[in-house]
Amino acid sequence: xxxxxxxxxxxxxxxxxxxxxxxxxxxxxxxxxxxxxxxxxxxxxxxxxxxxxxxxxxxxxxxxxxxxxxxxxxxxxxxxxxxxxxxxxxxxxxxxxxxxxxxxxxxxxxxxxxxxxxxxxxxxxxxxxxxxxxxxxxxxxxxxxxxxxxxxxxxxxxxxxxxxxxxxxxxxxxxxxxxxxxxxxxxxxxxxxxxxxxxxxxxxxxxxxxxxxxxxxxxxxxxxxxxxxxxxxxxxxxxxxxxxxxxxxxxxxxxxxxxxxxxxxxxxxxxxxxxxxxxxxxxxxxxxxxxxxxxxxxxxxxxxxxxxxxxxxxxxxxxxxxxxxxxxxxxxxxxxxxxxxxxxxxxxxxxxxxxxxxxxxxxxxxxxxxxxxxxxxxxxxxxxxxxxxxxxxxxxxxxxxxxxxx
Ligand SMILES: Cc1ncc(COP(=O)(O)O)c(C=O)c1O
Numbered sequence: 001x002x003x004x005x006x007x008x009x010x011x012x013x014x015x016x017x018x019x020x021x022x023x024x025x026x027x028x029x030x031x032x033x034x035x036x037x038x039x040x041x042x043x044x045x046x047x048x049x050x051x052x053x054x055x056x057x058x059x060x061x062x063x064x065x066x067x068x069x070x071x072x073x074x075x076x077x078x079x080x081x082x083x084x085x086x087x088x089x090x091x092x093x094x095x096x097x098x099x100x101x102x103x104x105x106x107x108x109x110x111x112x113x114x115x116x117x118x119x120x121x122x123x124x125x126x127x128x129x130x131x132x133x134x135x136x137x138x139x140x141x142x143x144x145x146x147x148x149x150x151x152x153x154x155x156x157x158x159x160x161x162x163x164x165x166x167x168x169x170x171x172x173x174x175x176x177x178x179x180x181x182x183x184x185x186x187x188x189x190x191x192x193x194x195x196x197x198x199x200x201x202x203x204x205x206x207x208x209x210x211x212x213x214x215x216x217x218x219x220x221x222x223x224x225x226x227x228x229x230x231x232x233x234x235x236x237x238x239x240x241x242x243x244x245x246x247x248x249x250x251x252x253x254x255x256x257x258x259x260x261x262x263x264x265x266x267x268x269x270x271x272x273x274x275x276x277x278x279x280x281x282x283x284x285x286x287x288x289x290x291x292x293x294x295x296x297x298x299x300x301x302x303x304x305x306x307x308x309x310x311x312x313x314x315x316x317x318x319x320x321x322x323x324x325x326x327x328x329x330x331x332x333x334x335x336x337x338x339x340x341x342x343x344x345x346x347x348x349x350x351x352x353x354x355x356x357x358x359x360x361x362x363x364x365x366x367x368x369x370x371x372x373x374x375x376x377x378x379x380x381x382x383x384x385x386x387x388x389x390x391x392x393x394x395x396x397x398x399x400x401x402x403x404x405x406x
Contacts, residue, residue: 028085089234175311
C-alpha cells in the first residue's frame with residue numbers, strides 16, 4: 001500500500017539537523033537515498049491489480065495505492081512531495097495549471113452563500129473566478145487594501161469563510177504583510193489562502209506565517225523554463241488536503257506525468273535561478289529609477305518601495321519581477337515594447353528569459369486610464385519579468401529602447 005508520504009523528503013537524511021531550501025530543491029523529489037537519480041516518468045493512465053478487492057482498497061482516498069493517474073501518479077506525487085516539503089506543508093495537490101490549482105481550492109473550500117475577503121490587486125484569472133462564483137453561487141467577495149490588516153474586521157461578515165492574498169502582487173509588486181493579515185483573518189475564523197507564485201518558497205513560505213493553503217502557478221518560477229504549465233496547492237493540514245483532493249479528482253485538472261517531471265526538473269535549479277533573477281532585477285531597477293524617461297520603478301528591493309520594510313521582514317530576496325511607469329504614458333509604453341531587441345514581448349513571468357509587456361496596450365487595452373488605475377496599473381506601466389541573462393546585456397537593450405523616449 002502506498003501511503004501519502006510525509007512532507008519530509010525521502011532522499012534527505014533525517015539525521016541532518018536542518019536543511020536549507022537551496023539544498024531541498026535539489027533533493028526533495030527523489031524517492032530515496034538509493035535508486036534512480038532522476039525521478040522516473042510513470043507515463044501511464046492506470047495501474048493493474050490482481051483482484052477487485054485490491055482495487056477497491058486502493059480507491060479509499062489520497063492515501064490509497066496508485067490506481068488511475070487522475071487520482072494519483074508516482075511522478076506527480078514526487079512533485080507534490082517536493083513542493084510540500086519546500087513550503088513546510090503536510091501534503092500537496094499538483095494540477096494542470098495555476099488556475100487549475102486555484103479553482104480546485106476555491107470550489108472545494110467554498111459553499112454557496114459564503115463570503116470571501118481578498119486583496120484588491122489579484123491576478124486577473126483569480127479575480128474572474130471570484131466574479132463567476134459571485135454570479136453563479138452567490139459567493140460574494142469584498143476587496144481589501146492589503147496594506148491595512150484592520151480592514152478585515154470591518155469587512156468581515158458572519159458568513160465570511162476565506163481570506164485570499166498574494167505574497168507579491170502582479171504587476172504592482174506590493175508585498176502583503178502576511179503575518180499580520182493572516183493573524184487577523186484567523187482571529188475571525190477565516191481560512192488563509194496565499195498565492196505564492198511570484199515569491200516562490202525560496203523567498204517566502206506562507207505556512208510559516210499562518211497560511212492554511214499555498215497556491216502556486218508552477219508555470220512561473222517553480223518550473224522556470226517557459227515550457228510547461230502547472231499548478232500546486234500545498235496544505236498545512238491533512239484534513240484540508242483530503243477535502244480538496246476529493247474535489248480536484250472530480251474536476252480533473254490533473255497534470256500529465258511528463259508535465260510533472262518537467263516541473264521537478266526545473267525545480268532543482270530554483271535556487272540558482274531565483275538568485276540570478278533577483279540580482280539582475282536589482283541592477284535594472286536601480287538604473288531604471290535613475291533614467292529620465294522613467295517616472296517610477298516598482299520593485300520591493302528599492303529603498304523607496306512602500307513595502308520595503310515588510311519585504312525585509314518577510315522575504316529572503318526581492319524577486320525577479322519589476323514594473324516601471326514611463327513618463328510618456330500609453331504611447332511611450334507602446335513604443336518601448338516595440339523597440340526592445342533582447343527582452344521578448346510575452347505575457348508570462350518566471351522563465352529564464354527576460355519578458356516585457358505593456359498592459360495598457362496589450363492585456364488591458366480595453367481599459368481607460370481610470371479602470372487601469374483601479375487595477376494598480378498606469379497608462380505607461382511596463383512589466384518586466386527579469387530573466388537570468390547577463391545583466392549588462394539586458395541594460396543595454398532596455399537603455400536603447402528608452403533612449404528614444406527622452
Ligand atoms: C500570480 C499568479 N497566479 C496564478 C496564475 C495562473 O497560473 P496559470 O497560468 O499557470 O494557470 C498566474 C498566471 O499568470 C499568476 O501570475
